[in-house]
Amino acid sequence: MFKTFRESILVVDDVEENVDILVEMLNVNYEVSAAMDGETALKAANDNPPHMILLDIMMPKMDGFEVCRRLKANAVTQKIPVIFISAIEDYDSKVKALSFGGVDYICKPFNLSEVRARVDTHLELARIRRELEETLSQTLTGTIQMLSDILSMLNHELFSTASRLRTGMRAQCNVHGLAPTWSFELAGMLLPVGMLAMSPALLKKLNSGATLSNDDIYHLDNNSELSAQLLARIPRLEETAEVIRLSKLKPRELLADGWTSLNKTMKAAVLLRLLRESPNVPHELLDSTAFLPTQMQKLYGIQLALPQNTTISKPYQLAKLRVDQMKEGTILLEDIYGKGKLSKLAGEGFVLTTASMVLLSRYSEYGELDMTKTYRVSVPAELI
Numbered sequence: 001m002f003k004t005f006r007e008s009i010l011v012v013d014d015v016e017e018n019v020d021i022l023v024e025m026l027n028v029n030y031e032v033s034a035a036m037d038g039e040t041a042l043k044a045a046n047d048n049p050p051h052m053i054l055l056d057i058m059m060p061k062m063d064g065f066e067v068c069r070r071l072k073a074n075a076v077t078q079k080i081p082v083i084f085i086s087a088i089e090d091y092d093s094k095v096k097a098l099s100f101g102g103v104d105y106i107c108k109p110f111n112l113s114e115v116r117a118r119v120d121t122h123l124e125l126a127r128i129r130r131e132l133e134e135t136l137s138q139t140l141t142g143t144i145q146m147l148s149d150i151l152s153m154l155n156h157e158l159f160s161t162a163s164r165l166r167t168g169m170r171a172q173c174n175v176h177g178l179a180p181t182w183s184f185e186l187a188g189m190l191l192p193v194g195m196l197a198m199s200p201a202l203l204k205k206l207n208s209g210a211t212l213s214n215d216d217i218y219h220l221d222n223n224s225e226l227s228a229q230l231l232a233r234i235p236r237l238e239e240t241a242e243v244i245r246l247s248k249l250k251p252r253e254l255l256a257d258g259w260t261s262l263n264k265t266m267k268a269a270v271l272l273r274l275l276r277e278s279p280n281v282p283h284e285l286l287d288s289t290a291f292l293p294t295q296m297q298k299l300y301g302i303q304l305a306l307p308q309n310t311t312i313s314k315p316y317q318l319a320k321l322r323v324d325q326m327k328e329g330t331i332l333l334e335d336i337y338g339k340g341k342l343s344k345l346a347g348e349g350f351v352l353t354t355a356s357m358v359l360l361s362r363y364s365e366y367g368e369l370d371m372t373k374t375y376r377v378s379v380p381a382e383l384i
Helices: 016-026 038-047 064-073 091-099 112-154 156-175 181-197 200-208 214-231 238-246 264-276 291-300 354-365
Strands: 008-012 031-035 052-056 082-086 104-107 317-321 344-346 375-379
Touching (some): 016 112, 031 038, 038 064, 064 082, 082 091, 091 104, 104 112, 112 156, 112 181, 156 181, 156 200, 156 264, 156 291, 181 214, 181 238, 181 264, 214 238, 344 354
Parallel strands (some): 052 082, 082 104
């Protein structure tokens, strides 16, 4: 028999009578579970995240404020809406509850109509946010795939340049500890979009490693600006677009106060510019801290000193994983199709996000994804 889906609510209160009242109020429309203390609540929420948490403030050992702080610090539970419940009605407590990440505050004794109305409203808002995030994720994935496909169809040499820049950005961002790596990798992959307007002669000169004239550099920087303008209009690619935009600035301008004075976006922009003009760099140098000072001296005559404690991060590890074994940050090295290859669900080169993982899980629930199949992926060192 078909079972209607019901959203889940976790009630957290050390007074059993209060728990019983809330369970009775909400059990008609929702799956309600309970925890009598903060530690139990945190474990339950992490192991099986509910759609909402009703959280008492005054509890022994760990109060509701600390429970909420830990929930919001955990990537698994940070997006769960928390409604505080308390007999304390003063203004300061309500402000403090909201500042800790709560979405609402309900005072005891409970009013049935008020509790149901507030719960219904915030669950609907959370539902809308999830759907919006999934839509944005699908749109972003499709847009990136489309831009990549355009490059591969219109200019294979530019597509090769995009692949080279993405690989280089991944390696150097790992070396210098720049995160999120996927955002900076996309800067390398999508920088060549603006180069579609570049002359074939300049592209050939760039990819051959020949010395570039000031006029060549001027045209390359204009192409970078064009790429940045196009990408800035796409939701969630603002940081990627900013890296590309900053890469048109001369290194001396960015490095006036030294490498350590730069924020991560500026550092990524410097690396992208050097990689753009370094087509024949050996892989050993790409995976080394020596790349930055070596190419800076070679291309711009700038002597750059790095901190003595700069260390090389572990490289990405290649693996074959099922979708349910993948984690956020995993990079796909092949396309994921629905059953029968009727539709592409995620493309090669895509970096999995929380939203995309949820989306793939939904396809699995609908029987559209073979969960026994393994895919070639690149797994960041921090996830190994």
